[in-house]
Amino acid sequence: MSTSPxxxxxxxxxxxLTMWTIRRFEEAVDDLFAxxxxxxxxxxxxxQEASATGACLALRTxxxxxxxxxxxxxxxxxxxxxTRMMAELLAKETGYCRGRGGSMHIADTATxxxxxxxxxxxxxxxAAGAALAYQMRGEDRVVACFFGDGAANEGAFHEAVNLxxxxxxxxxxxxxxxxxxxxxxxxKSMAIENISERAAGYGIPGVTVDGNDLDAVYDAVSTAVAxxxxxxxxxxVENLTYRWKGHSxxxxxxxxxxxxxxxxxxxxxxxxxEAQIKEAGVLTDEEVQAVxxxxxxxxRDAVRQANAAPDADPSDLLDAVFAxx
Amino acid sequence: xxxxxxxxxITYSEAVREAIGxxxxxxxxxxxxxxxxxxxxxxxxxxxxxxxxxxxxxIRDTPxxxxxxxxxxxxxxxxxxxxxxxxxxxxxxxxxxxxxxxQAAKIHYMxxxxxSVPMVLRAPLGSGTGAAAQHSQSxxxxxxxxxxxxxxxxxTAADAKGLLLSAIDDPNPVIVxxxxxxxxxxxxxxxxxxxxxxxxxxxxxxxxxxxxxATGVMVSRSLEAAEILxxxxxxxxxxxxxxxxxxxxxxIHEDVSRTGRALLVQEAPGHVGFTAELSARIAESPTIYRLxxxxxxxxxxxxxxxxxxxxxxxxxxxxxxxVEAATKLMKES
Ligand SMILES: Cc1ncc(C[n+]2csc(CCOP(=O)(O)OP(=O)(O)O)c2C)c(N)n1
Ligand SMILES: [Mg+2]
Numbered sequence: 001m002s003t004s005p006x007x008x009x010x011x012x013x014x015x016x017l018t019m020w021t022i023r024r025f026e027e028a029v030d031d032l033f034a035x036x037x038x039x040x041x042x043x044x045x046x047x048q049e050a051s052a053t054g055a056c057l058a059l060r061t062x063x064x065x066x067x068x069x070x071x072x073x074x075x076x077x078x079x080x081x082x083t084r085m086m087a088e089l090l091a092k093e094t095g096y097c098r099g100r101g102g103s104m105h106i107a108d109t110a111t112x113x114x115x116x117x118x119x120x121x122x123x124x125x126x127a128a129g130a131a132l133a134y135q136m137r138g139e140d141r142v143v144a145c146f147f148g149d150g151a152a153n154e155g156a157f158h159e160a161v162n163l164x165x166x167x168x169x170x171x172x173x174x175x176x177x178x179x180x181x182x183x184x185x186x187x188k189s190m191a192i193e194n195i196s197e198r199a200a201g202y203g204i205p206g207v208t209v210d211g212n213d214l215d216a217v218y219d220a221v222s223t224a225v226a227x228x229x230x231x232x233x234x235x236x237v238e239n240l241t242y243r244w245k246g247h248s249x250x251x252x253x254x255x256x257x258x259x260x261x262x263x264x265x266x267x268x269x270x271x272x273x274e275a276q277i278k279e280a281g282v283l284t285d286e287e288v289q290a291v292x293x294x295x296x297x298x299x300r301d302a303v304r305q306a307n308a309a310p311d312a313d314p315s316d317l318l319d320a321v322f323a324x325x
Numbered sequence: 326x327x328x329x330x331x332x333x334x335i336t337y338s339e340a341v342r343e344a345i346g347x348x349x350x351x352x353x354x355x356x357x358x359x360x361x362x363x364x365x366x367x368x369x370x371x372x373x374x375x376x377x378x379x380x381x382x383x384i385r386d387t388p389x390x391x392x393x394x395x396x397x398x399x400x401x402x403x404x405x406x407x408x409x410x411x412x413x414x415x416x417x418x419x420x421x422x423x424x425x426x427x428q429a430a431k432i433h434y435m436x437x438x439x440x441s442v443p444m445v446l447r448a449p450l451g452s453g454t455g456a457a458a459q460h461s462q463s464x465x466x467x468x469x470x471x472x473x474x475x476x477x478x479x480x481t482a483a484d485a486k487g488l489l490l491s492a493i494d495d496p497n498p499v500i501v502x503x504x505x506x507x508x509x510x511x512x513x514x515x516x517x518x519x520x521x522x523x524x525x526x527x528x529x530x531x532x533x534x535x536x537x538x539a540t541g542v543m544v545s546r547s548l549e550a551a552e553i554l555x556x557x558x559x560x561x562x563x564x565x566x567x568x569x570x571x572x573x574x575x576x577i578h579e580d581v582s583r584t585g586r587a588l589l590v591q592e593a594p595g596h597v598g599f600t601a602e603l604s605a606r607i608a609e610s611p612t613i614y615r616l617x618x619x620x621x622x623x624x625x626x627x628x629x630x631x632x633x634x635x636x637x638x639x640x641x642x643x644x645x646x647x648v649e650a651a652t653k654l655m656k657e658s
Contacts, residue, residue: 251365320628
């Protein structure tokens with residue numbers, strides 16, 4: 001396990017840039033949607049950037065992730081191409097899925113992203129399976145499996161975590177507990193305090209961390225990754241965080257208070273990390289400003305290039321149903 | 326059945342909500358369970374204010390646990406309640422298939438009729454919202470293929486209410502599949518709790534030349550197509566089976582025998598779909614001798630539903646596709 005990202009200049013810069021890129025990308029998506037220029041539905045992770053970024057920093061490029069419906073952050077943090085992501089959301093032929101998948105189905109083989117998922121908990125058994133493949137082939141690769149607090153109440157969670165535990169699979173289960181599964185709060189959806197308590201039921205370690213603290217996420221996931229890589233099996237890491245925006249476009253926020261949202265907004269994971277690294281003298285004010293500008297420019301480039309790309313082509317809708325032998 | 330009471334125009338989703346509210350007022354055993362049906366009012370706004378009217382005990386928000394929810398409904402039904410499950414998107418019935426297919430559908434039979442499972446499972450189906458492959462399927466034929474399940478696809482606001490009331494009364498598990506694009510459509514609906522029986526097709530339009538049989542949102546698309554075809558002198562019937570199981574095929578045989586032409590329209594992929602059953606029923610009966618042209622099916626592509634709007638649109642029959650298919654069928658004969 002290396003030192004925390006917040007203490008190393010290059011890593012801190014990279015982490016900050018990643019978080020700002022996620023934020024700007026999703027703000028752009030939100031805006032395109034509000035202006036009727038984007039179609040379908042989307043789930044924003046604004047407020048949760050430290051979780052995706054800290055976790056992916058603890059991974060190697062050849063490690064894999066599985067993601068969720070709220071997956072833009074995971075995708076970007078694992079290194080995806082912004083323009084291809086934006087093109088997918090804008091229903092372009094140059095998008096990651098040629099316009100067939102949209103926001104909930106982006107995958108990127110080049111960066112080890114096995115895919116977002118429209119099905120809550122759908123990715124959890126898949127993560128175990130990918131880890132099984134690595135284990136069977138004697139590779140020292142690890143899978144990081146992102147899912148929400150709501151997903152932890154699906155049967156798939158139970159079955160997958162148990163399989164991973166008994167086979168000592170190299171997987172890290174990362175529960176992004178943002179307090180709600182759509183409108184249902186964790187206080188109502190489960191009778192325990194922390195989701196990480198469930199780890200005991202599978203005989204694996206479980207840890208709960210402040211998911212808005214990039215270093216804390218990084219440290220917890222790094223420990224879990226080291227354990228998985230060493231062949232000692234899975235860990236359940238719970239990142240406590242919060243989504244600022246509604247669950248999806250149709251959310252009227254009737255199930256939570258304005259005060260609660262404001263309180264969590266004041267705990268912005270990005271501003272917090274900025275303050276931390278500036279105070280520690282790891283990055284200067286100017287360097288931080290340069291990162292912000294860079295993130296904004298990257299996002300603008302992605303939108304511009306994606307907009308200029310050709311629309312997805314409806315002429316060959318059957319060609320991808322089956323893979324060619 | 327029909328309009329015994331006073332009709333007023335309300336939306337399809339209001340009609341569903343009204344049916345649930347009236348059933349709950351009339352019978353303490355009726356309750357609802359599902360994800361985000363409480364304060365949120367349901368992902369599609371169907372449960373709306375029911376939570377405020379009946380409280381969280383009877384409008385019961387659940388964790389994201391479809392298998393558990395449906396299983397709990399099966400158990401409650403066995404123990405004398407009348408649960409209505411809302412599955413947020415019909416795609417997520419997949420999580421609950423054991424309880425639907427292996428349990429609910431078979432218990433009455435396996436126990437020699439000793440117990441039954443009077444539950445209703447409601448779920449939105451279909452494409453057209455840009456929600457892509459895992460949120461847009463039309464799986465009605467799967468359910469219709471399982472003996473022991475009744476399968477209902479209301480196509481109008483009045484039917485959304487009337488068929489649901491019958492489903493709640495029914496002593497069997499009933500799957501009610503509501504098309505997402507219909508929720509905001511409206512039509513005249515009786516104020517009273519007027520039942521529409523399960524197993525009775527509706528003749529939506531009677532024409533001379535060709536019979537369209539359509540389900541779900543394809544019913545209104547076929548009626549729109551009928552207006553366009555009428556301008557070209559093609560006069561079509563539109564029949565809406567309303568319930569896939571039990572299936573009332575007599576009106577289909579009668580009408581096809583009269584027009585000599587059958588165009589069977591569904592949103593679901595054609596391969597092994599519901600209209601294949603209709604086609605077989607025509608082929609296996611004397612109706613086949615009355616055909617002036619081979620039966621034609623118009624279905625969704627045998628592919629998942631894509632995200633991009635122009636791709637999604639191209640994946641399932643649209644009004645112009647129905648017009649074209651009907652015109653071609655007329656020319657063939
Ligand atoms: C099997 C299944 N059930 C329900 C849904 C609808 N749905 C999509 S996201 C969501 C909430 C998920 O909550 P959580 O796992 O906490 O993730 P979050 O949205 O908070 O990131 C729900 C109910 C779904 N997509 N799949
Ligand atoms: Mg959540």
